Amino acid sequence: MSKLLHLAAMTIGAIIFIAPASAQQAADFQAPTQPECVPGELLVKHRGGGSANAAGVNALQQIGGQTVQRFDFIGVELIRIPTDRSLTEAVSTLNTAGAVEYAECNYRQFAVKSPNDPQYPQQWGFPKINAPTAWDRQTDARNVVVAVIDTGVSLNHPDLISNLWRNPGEIPGNNIDDDGNGVVDDVFGANFVPATATGNPDDDNRHGTHVSGTIGAMTNNGTGVAGTNWTASIMAAKFLDASGSGTTANAIRAINYAIRMKADIMNNSWGGGGFSQALLDAIRAANQAGILFVAAAGNIGSDDDANPFYPCSYDSPNVICVMATDQNDNRASFSSFGKKSVHLAAPGVGILSTLPGGNYGQLSGTSMATPHVSGAAALLKAAHPTWTASDLKQQLLATVDKLPSLQGLSVTEGRLNLGRALPPLTACLPEPSQAAYEEVYFTANKQFSGNDNVLGVTFSLPRKMYVTIVANGSVQLAKAGGNNTFFTGLYSAPSPNVMYTGSLRRGTVSTQGSFVPLTTSFTQVLGPGNYSYYWKLWISGFTLQLDSANLTVHAVPCSMGGAILAIGASAADGPIPEPSTTTLSQELQVK
Amino acid sequence: MLNFSAFRAYVRGSSRLLLPRLPIVAAALFLATMASTAQTASELIIQVRPGVSEQDVKQLTQRAGAEYVHALGGPAYLVRAPDPQRAAAILESLRAQPDIISVEPNQTVRIPE
Numbered sequence: 001m002s003k004l005l006h007l008a009a010m011t012i013g014a015i016i017f018i019a020p021a022s023a024q025q026a027a028d029f030q031a032p033t034q035p036e037c038v039p040g041e042l043l044v045k046h047r048g049g050g051s052a053n054a055a056g057v058n059a060l061q062q063i064g065g066q067t068v069q070r071f072d073f074i075g076v077e078l079i080r081i082p083t084d085r086s087l088t089e090a091v092s093t094l095n096t097a098g099a100v101e102y103a104e105c106n107y108r109q110f111a112v113k114s115p116n117d118p119q120y121p122q123q124w125g126f127p128k129i130n131a132p133t134a135w136d137r138q139t140d141a142r143n144v145v146v147a148v149i150d151t152g153v154s155l156n157h158p159d160l161i162s163n164l165w166r167n168p169g170e171i172p173g174n175n176i177d178d179d180g181n182g183v184v185d186d187v188f189g190a191n192f193v194p195a196t197a198t199g200n201p202d203d204d205n206r207h208g209t210h211v212s213g214t215i216g217a218m219t220n221n222g223t224g225v226a227g228t229n230w231t232a233s234i235m236a237a238k239f240l241d242a243s244g245s246g247t248t249a250n251a252i253r254a255i256n257y258a259i260r261m262k263a264d265i266m267n268n269s270w271g272g273g274g275f276s277q278a279l280l281d282a283i284r285a286a287n288q289a290g291i292l293f294v295a296a297a298g299n300i301g302s303d304d305d306a307n308p309f310y311p312c313s314y315d316s317p318n319v320i321c322v323m324a325t326d327q328n329d330n331r332a333s334f335s336s337f338g339k340k341s342v343h344l345a346a347p348g349v350g351i352l353s354t355l356p357g358g359n360y361g362q363l364s365g366t367s368m369a370t371p372h373v374s375g376a377a378a379l380l381k382a383a384h385p386t387w388t389a390s391d392l393k394q395q396l397l398a399t400v401d402k403l404p405s406l407q408g409l410s411v412t413e414g415r416l417n418l419g420r421a422l423p424p425l426t427a428c429l430p431e432p433s434q435a436a437y438e439e440v441y442f443t444a445n446k447q448f449s450g451n452d453n454v455l456g457v458t459f460s461l462p463r464k465m466y467v468t469i470v471a472n473g474s475v476q477l478a479k480a481g482g483n484n485t486f487f488t489g490l491y492s493a494p495s496p497n498v499m500y501t502g503s504l505r506r507g508t509v510s511t512q513g514s515f516v517p518l519t520t521s522f523t524q525v526l527g528p529g530n531y532s533y534y535w536k537l538w539i540s541g542f543t544l545q546l547d548s549a550n551l552t553v554h555a556v557p558c559s560m561g562g563a564i565l566a567i568g569a570s571a572a573d574g575p576i577p578e579p580s581t582t583t584l585s586q587e588l589q590v591k
Numbered sequence: 592m593l594n595f596s597a598f599r600a601y602v603r604g605s606s607r608l609l610l611p612r613l614p615i616v617a618a619a620l621f622l623a624t625m626a627s628t629a630q631t632a633s634e635l636i637i638q639v640r641p642g643v644s645e646q647d648v649k650q651l652t653q654r655a656g657a658e659y660v661h662a663l664g665g666p667a668y669l670v671r672a673p674d675p676q677r678a679a680a681i682l683e684s685l686r687a688q689p690d691i692i693s694v695e696p697n698q699t700v701r702i703p704e
Contacts, residue, residue, distance in 0.1 A: 195660070240701065244701050245700075252636070256665050260664070272699065276698065278637075282665060
């Protein structure tokens, strides 16, 4: 039942993100929000990739089709049919005749969205993270609340004011705690610097305002700068004072406030101090509430694995730890890093954003990289309202641009690519279609000492769809031996039995009690039918204990060309083991 | 500010005195270690078990010789050692309370520099 509800929710979500975000946005842009076909044109790939066989010729005759161009490299032909003939029917005729591998309409393509904010050209970070591609699909994140846990937010900045969160339970200026949350008149957020929290989180530093602009400066308004989200809901949770300093206790108050007020994402461009169990527990409470906790890796250029930088280094599933890169995709010289504890990088040098007093300016730091990721998560959440914090984290980590300069410096060794995390939707057929979504979870403490499946998932597709399979979990060393190197990857079975080399990753686990993340994914266009995919571990000479694992299938009806196929790909740097067709040894629990 | 030199002097005392007071010595060492990271004057963060009320927290804080400051949300509360020289003893006394699951100094954090 819950599975059906989940599917229904995703279907609704798919309908929501296909629809225009608002009338204003629809009026602002030339590109239509629904895919548009060129009348009388089809793209057809014949079976075997060559010319049409007898059945193909027959089918083409039925629809009155004529080949006008052949794209040799991909074996696709541009077919012209009479313009008064239904494209949908023609596509259906070709596909059902079995004469072609696929047939689809020839979509009109549009330039990616570029906002009209005059200082946008100086914001190098957005093109770098491929934000314009994502903006083709989604710009509005008004329904996603991002808590900026920082020095406050400039409440009257003309480029932020409309994108500030409004507390629906509070009446401004009546000096009453209307919603009973312990803070009087907390309309835009709260200030936890005083012993008694106030409803005035105005920024008396500049840091929080700058962070907020990157997340959600009002965009395409002809003023100032752009934000990752063109419309947003930024909740100001101030706990750092005018000097940028605060306490663990007040950070906990700010986090608990954001939990209570139902934030979706928390941006944490701060850190320091030692380990705090109370702070970790607050972050874990946020995790329980489904809130993503995005944090800065620190600016001391050191290894966070060796010298933890809290809160970035806390072990909680909802934490994303962010390092900084420059315009050349190199690690920013000041940026801390960590192969195990830092997850990904984002632009953090010379970042232009909002400053108090209606001003704008450039700042550098992992503080500036972090809101790129928080903003990306918010946009992703807006497009996929049913996605959990775990889904958001997986998608952001699985779609990075892997960079040679980041090798060995983070879990993904990559920089945020928002456009890949949130590709534009172009339906395969110009008709409403449903999205499929499936998750399989495994939480028992299973031990592996040989080649074995971690998880498997079976699903069916009603039509040709764009399928992303994401595997995520962690293992620890249970019994040492051999070289402690393992491989993990995704493959389909029993037919076709294909190992997706792009998903194959090598891991090493050498320390007892130290968890090693398992994350891999791939994306592929699949036609209608039933599919089984397996996530497998190859181990020899030692034993791994699985801590947790989940395998997620996201299927959306879209046709993107070939670029997206690079999702999650990572070249194997060792011998590729042969896949086996062992059957599932676990009883699966389908969520 | 916590008087860490006093704690260190205490720790340097004779082993005859040291052994029966190991818990307090451990607390002093803990606080001395935490001195390497900035923290606020005499403040401690405590977390209590589910079901323990704010009133209960006030009472057990008082029993330990600490002052209640305010709630932090969830199971966390801020308390203060009125006499910084007794902070280690108070920390240990709070730790000994069965309703308290963690006690730690309130540290300073900041925007990365």
